[in-house]
Amino acid sequence: xxxxxxxxxxFGVVLSPGNLFYCFLGCLVGTLVGVLPxxxxxxxxxxxxxITFSIPSVSSIIMLCGIFYGxxxxxxxxxxxxxxxxxxxxxxxxxxxxQMARKGRAGxxxxxxxxxxxxxxxxxxxxxxxxxxxxxxxxxxxxPPEYFSVMTLGFVxxxxxxxxxxxxxxxxxxxxxxxxxxGMDIVNGAERFTFGYVNLTKGFDLVAVIMGMFGLxxxxxxxxxxxxxDIFAQKIxxxxxxxxxxxxxxxxxxxxSALGFFLGVxxxxxxxxxxxxxxxxxxxxSAHPEKFGSGAIEGVAGPEAANNAAVAGSLIxxxxxxxxxxxxxxxxxxxxxxxxxxxGPLLMTQNPEIFWGVIASMYIGNIMLLVxxxxxxxxxxxxxxxxxxxxxxxxxxxxxxxxYTSNSNIFDVWVMIGFxxxxxxxxxxRYELAPFILALVLGPMFEQALRQSLIISKADPSIFFTRxxxxxxxxxxxxxxxWVLWGRWKTNQKNIAARxxxxxxxxxxxxxxxxxxxx
Amino acid sequence: MNLTGYGMNVCEQFLNLVWVLLxxxxxxYSSGLKIWAVSKPGSGLVPFLAGVIIGVAGLVxxxxxxxxxxxxxxxxxxxxxxxxxxxxxxxxxxxxxxAFLMPKTGFLLSAIIVTSFxxxxxxxxxxxxxxxxxxxxxxxVYFLFVTLLKVNLPRGxxxx
Numbered sequence: 001x002x003x004x005x006x007x008x009x010x011f012g013v014v015l016s017p018g019n020l021f022y023c024f025l026g027c028l029v030g031t032l033v034g035v036l037p038x039x040x041x042x043x044x045x046x047x048x049x050x051i052t053f054s055i056p057s058v059s060s061i062i063m064l065c066g067i068f069y070g071x072x073x074x075x076x077x078x079x080x081x082x083x084x085x086x087x088x089x090x091x092x093x094x095x096x097x098x099q100m101a102r103k104g105r106a107g108x109x110x111x112x113x114x115x116x117x118x119x120x121x122x123x124x125x126x127x128x129x130x131x132x133x134x135x136x137x138x139x140x141x142x143x144p145p146e147y148f149s150v151m152t153l154g155f156v157x158x159x160x161x162x163x164x165x166x167x168x169x170x171x172x173x174x175x176x177x178x179x180x181x182x183g184m185d186i187v188n189g190a191e192r193f194t195f196g197y198v199n200l201t202k203g204f205d206l207v208a209v210i211m212g213m214f215g216l217x218x219x220x221x222x223x224x225x226x227x228x229x230d231i232f233a234q235k236i237x238x239x240x241x242x243x244x245x246x247x248x249x250x251x252x253x254x255x256x257s258a259l260g261f262f263l264g265v266x267x268x269x270x271x272x273x274x275x276x277x278x279x280x281x282x283x284x285x286s287a288h289p290e291k292f293g294s295g296a297i298e299g300v301a302g303p304e305a306a307n308n309a310a311v312a313g314s315l316i317x318x319x320x321x322x323x324x325x326x327x328x329x330x331x332x333x334x335x336x337x338x339x340x341x342x343x344g345p346l347l348m349t350q351n352p353e354i355f356w357g358v359i360a361s362m363y364i365g366n367i368m369l370l371v372x373x374x375x376x377x378x379x380x381x382x383x384x385x386x387x388x389x390x391x392x393x394x395x396x397x398x399x400x401x402x403x404y405t406s407n408s409n410i411f412d413v414w415v416m417i418g419f420x421x422x423x424x425x426x427x428x429x430r431y432e433l434a435p436f437i438l439a440l441v442l443g444p445m446f447e448q449a450l451r452q453s454l455i456i457s458k459a460d461p462s463i464f465f466t467r468x469x470x471x472x473x474x475x476x477x478x479x480x481x482x483w484v485l486w487g488r489w490k491t492n493q494k495n496i497a498a499r500x501x502x503x504x505x506x507x508x509x510x511x512x513x514x515x516x517x518x519x
Numbered sequence: 520m521n522l523t524g525y526g527m528n529v530c531e532q533f534l535n536l537v538w539v540l541l542x543x544x545x546x547x548y549s550s551g552l553k554i555w556a557v558s559k560p561g562s563g564l565v566p567f568l569a570g571v572i573i574g575v576a577g578l579v580x581x582x583x584x585x586x587x588x589x590x591x592x593x594x595x596x597x598x599x600x601x602x603x604x605x606x607x608x609x610x611x612x613x614x615x616x617x618a619f620l621m622p623k624t625g626f627l628l629s630a631i632i633v634t635s636f637x638x639x640x641x642x643x644x645x646x647x648x649x650x651x652x653x654x655x656x657x658x659x660v661y662f663l664f665v666t667l668l669k670v671n672l673p674r675g676x677x678x679x
Contacts, residue, residue, distance in 0.1 A: 054668045174572030185562040223606035393634040393656040413618040447565040
């Protein structure tokens with residue numbers, strides 16, 4: 001009953017005209033961001049962060065969340081009609097969505113993508129509703145050692161969840177921690193890495209760093225793309241999927257929702273990972289896996305459900321523990337901190353209007369998005385025809401203003417340029433930026449938790465292993481790391497053996513002394 | 520300097536070397552901040568850990584790349600074409616010009632000058648179209664931030 005009462009409070013907050021407007025604006029911008037290839041939710045959130053400075057905190061968080069889940073809806077449109085993913089989580093939708101469009105079933109693909117997103121978004125909201133208060137209860141028992149351990153778990157899981165090289169992800173975590181430590185020490189006020197430069201006393205401005213790494217780097221990368229878009233030209237009809245489509249899509253939506261929600265909660269997980277995993281699972285469980293890649297509606301329904309469910313899932317650790325699990329939630333955390341709101345277990349009691357307002361806004365936002373994405377699909381198709389040269393000056397100016405306005409200091413514009421160049425080079429060399437942003441945002445909290453724990457224990461590090469929750473979290477972190485490293489080592493050994501022709505498994509008729517056969 | 524000629528593997532190795540040196544420098548600097556006081560951690564503890572992570576991971580990458588690349592020659596270039604390189608560098612110059620001009624000429628004027636220049640050299644050849652798009656976008660952004668959101672943007676000698 002408490003949950004229903006709190007949810008009613010949330011609806012009371014979001015149903016005010018101002019918040020409804022910002023919720024709608026977030027959904028609208030999110031869909032646009034999803035539709036337009038090249039601008040993902042991450043870049044959009046970093047570019048639009050400065051706009052939120054002058055609006056109330058609850059409205060700005062509602063709007064920023066709307067951009068996040070709105071982009072998941074919009075991303076499928078570009079994937080289906082242009083075969084270019086609007087954002088990373090819609091990559092897999094291209095495979096079957098575009099093939100459906102080529103076979104004259106663009107309407108069914110778009111319709112199913114929207115309905116799957118709506119159903120998964122709503123189901124995962126219910127999960128967020130139910131799970132967050134429980135996690136808050138647990139989190140209230142957390143002290144500094146537990147926070148340190150949960151953040152360590154976040155970093156470790158992030159290492160192997162981001163994809164690509166683990167050593168590159170490790171460098172990014174180290175770099176994020178280093179950048180976050182620049183400026184005045186939070187405990188004793190000592191200056192670190194400032195070299196007497198006054199502008200660095202407060203450290204690097206988070207907005208400037210984020211805008212550089214994602215906004216400016218995105219612009220620089222787009223200079224190497226030729227804008228040739230082959231847009232699906234036929235009139236889109238039949239947006240309501242038929243009974244056969246529903247029958248084929250029902251279980252993929254259910255599985256995608258559950259998978260996306262739980263992967264969203266995990267550090268390093270999120271919409272991208274969950275959509276890929278959902279596609280792999282659907283292909284595996286399907287009676288006709290050969291149909292995947294040639295226009296199977298399950299290949300659209302499952303991943304679209306998964307990436308939308310992951311949004312609500314990833315908000316659980318953010319709202320209840322104050323810990324972001326991916327780069328987008330790290331920016332949301334940054335936005336909350338900029339607005340003077342500290343996410344974590346006390347958010348539900350100290351700022352219930354934000355906690356429950358955001359959750360309630362996601363129910364309303366999902367309905368808004370269904371309306372925006374189905375009847376108005378024709379308008380979004382027209383947006384696909386906007387050439388990048390029209391958008392370019394706008395993004396360019398947003399980067400310049402955004403980095404300037406947070407402190408009204410031109411130094412931050414130079415910081416943005418510096419980190420933009422760094423972000424551009426790193427992305428060209430296939431470094432993932434998510435671990436960097438995660439470490440940058442979590443850095444001060446990580447340091448505080450580590451140092452407080454060691455002060456409490458009088459510099460005895462066993463405090464992390466003697467408290468059950470902390471020890472459990474660390475065991476999970478290092479256990480999973482060991483497991484992944486062991487798996488990779490075994491794969492490497494197999495590859496080496498395969499190249500040298502040595503069998504990796506013993507034959508069934510193997511007997512002692514048979515090793516001589518190999519020689 | 521023809522940067523397009525540098526292979527990605529060379530850039531990668533250069534960056535790995537940067538990580539090793541950066542890690543070392545951070546560790547040395549952190550040691551001066553006190554990593555550990557008598558009974559509590561010092562200001563340098565977390566930066567020192569960060570330095571160790573950067574340096575060790577960079578070294579691992581350097582060795583791995585070196586072993587993988589031994590005997591191989593250059594792979595793909597950092598920039599595929601000189602046009603890409605020029606466009607990228609021009610945008611960067613545009614940003615630097617914007618940061619330099621904004622405090623002197625004010626936001627609006629510097630934005631119109633820089634965006635017009637960038638649009639002209641990157642994509643368009645029609646000067647009227649360029650001026651229209653650049654001027655329109657700058658005015659729209661100025662209206663959004665200064666009039667609607669009441670944000671203070673730098674004012675130049677013309678007062679806007």
